[in-house]
Amino acid sequence: MMTLVVGGSASGKSTFAESLVLQRGEGPRIYVATLEPLDGECRRRIARHRAMRAGKGFETVECPRNVGQTEVPPKSTVLLECVGTLCANELFGSGGGPECALTAVLGGIEALNRRCGNLVVVSNEVCSGGQRYEGDTLTYLRLLGQVNQALAKRADRVYEVACGLPICHKGGRPPW
Amino acid sequence: MIFITGPLFSGKRQAAMALLRWSEEELARRAVWEVEERAADCPDLPALARALADYEVVIASEIGGGVVPVDPAERAYREAAGRLSCLLAGEAETVVRVFCGIPTVLKGRVP
Numbered sequence: 001m002m003t004l005v006v007g008g009s010a011s012g013k014s015t016f017a018e019s020l021v022l023q024r025g026e027g028p029r030i031y032v033a034t035l036e037p038l039d040g041e042c043r044r045r046i047a048r049h050r051a052m053r054a055g056k057g058f059e060t061v062e063c064p065r066n067v068g069q070t071e072v073p074p075k076s077t078v079l080l081e082c083v084g085t086l087c088a089n090e091l092f093g094s095g096g097g098p099e100c101a102l103t104a105v106l107g108g109i110e111a112l113n114r115r116c117g118n119l120v121v122v123s124n125e126v127c128s129g130g131q132r133y134e135g136d137t138l139t140y141l142r143l144l145g146q147v148n149q150a151l152a153k154r155a156d157r158v159y160e161v162a163c164g165l166p167i168c169h170k171g172g173r174p175p176w
Numbered sequence: 177m178i179f180i181t182g183p184l185f186s187g188k189r190q191a192a193m194a195l196l197r198w199s200e201e202e203l204a205r206r207a208v209w210e211v212e213e214r215a216a217d218c219p220d221l222p223a224l225a226r227a228l229a230d231y232e233v234v235i236a237s238e239i240g241g242g243v244v245p246v247d248p249a250e251r252a253y254r255e256a257a258g259r260l261s262c263l264l265a266g267e268a269e270t271v272v273r274v275f276c277g278i279p280t281v282l283k284g285r286v287p
Contacts (some may be wrong), residue, residue, distance in 0.1 A: 006276060008241070127183035129242025130254060145185020152276035159274055169278040 002113050003120045003171075004155040005127060006148060008128075014049065014081060017122045019057030021077050022056060026078040031058040032067060032112070049081075063081065064089045066104070068111030073118040081096040083151070084124035087144050092136075098143050105147050110154070116151070123148055179264045183272035184237050185262070191274045192233050195286050208236035211264070212257035223255060225263035233282045234268070236261050 007013035021029055031053060039042045050060070058079070063070050067086065072078055080086075080162055083105065090101040113119040127145050132137060151159045159172030166173075178196075178255055182189050197257045204234035218224050227233045240258045245251050263273045279286075 003202060004276070010195075041230075048195050125183065128238045128240065130239035130250075130251075130257075131237070132250060133183050142185050145183070147184075149187045149190075151275035152278055158276060169275055171282065 001116045001157075002124060002151075002155045002158055003118075003157040003159070004125045004148075004151045005120065005159050005161060005166075006125050007150075007161035008125050011161045012124075013161040014052065015164060016159065016161050016166055017079055017081065018053065018056065020057075020120050021079050021118075024077050026075075027117060028073050029056070029058045030070075030072050030078045030116070031060045032078055033060055033062050033078045034067070034080070034082060034089060036062075036063050036064045036089070041064050045067075054055070065093055066108055068108035068171055070112055070115075072112070072116045077118040077120070078116040079120045079122070080112065081122040082111075082124060083121060083147060084126065084144060087147055088140060091140060091143055095149060098139050101143055102146055105143075106150055107153065121155070122152060123151065149175050177230060177265075177268050178233045178270040178272065179261075180233060180235045180272045180274060180279075181238055181261055181265075183241075186240070186274045187277035188235050188237070191272065191277065191279045192235060195279060196233070204231075207231060207233035207235060210237070212236045212239055212260065216253045216261040218256060218260070220259050221226045221264055223262060225267050228264060229267040234264055236264065247275035257280065260276035 005017040018125040035042055035046060037046055061070055087105055091098060092102045093095050094100060127141050159166040160169060181190050182188050189203060189209060192207060209233055211228055241255055270278045271282040272285055273282050
């Protein structure tokens with residue numbers, strides 16, 4: 001089962017995604033983190049998310065690229081956060097261009113999904129602020145837009161999160 | 177007229193073709209897209225919306241999210257684009273918002 005959770009910055013998408021994992025009860029819980037602790041801001045963000053997950057039984061695996069190679073136990077529930085950072089890492093970290101990044105992101109997530117029993121993917125909505133950006137930013141927006149479309153097509157459930165509340169676009173309302 | 181909106185790169189044109197079972201050639205002939213660009217220096221937005229409503233399908237990107245731009249011209253463009261979308265939604269029999277390629281009907285129904 002693949003679930004896609006999409007929202008803007010600080011929309012409550014992480015908390016909602018975690019709640020989807022928690023209501024699954026059985027099996028190990030793995031958190032695949034794509035953000036690298038490159039500076040103080042990233043480290044503070046990581047610390048905040050670690051505190052949010054504390055006591056919820058997650059094992060954290062850091063994986064800024066090639067998420068398909070992440071070792072996860074079968075029948076585990078994996079929370080991948082987040083696709084926006086993963087796209088940036090694959091696009092700007094490999095030098096292979098947007099097509100390579102698109103293949104790497106989608107192939108990696110597909111492989112991860114095959115390996116675990118249940119995947120919850122968190123992604124960002126960043127394409128509502130117009131397109132008058134410089135080249136690299138526009139390339140990134142196009143990549144993330146394409147990835148989100150492909151994931152939404154692939155996923156069993158798709159939720160948009162606004163103010164912490166889920167809007168179901170596919171697969172029925174959350175089971176609570 | 178069917179008005180289709182949604183974020184950039186959200187699959188609006190693909191959704192239009194899927195909903196109406198149109199080919200790319202039909203879309204090119206019967207629809208108009210990126211109409212938010214036409215709002216930029218438009219002196220009469222209601223007249224523009226009425227003129228665009230002659231098309232069967234009108235597609236515009238939502239561009240009002242994110243921070244309000246510092247540049248006055250950018251700010252005016254964004255404002256005009258948002259107002260044009262509201263006017264188009266008013267003219268339309270059907271309004272569809274596309275999110276990650278998934279269409280949601282906000283007004284009327286898809287024929």
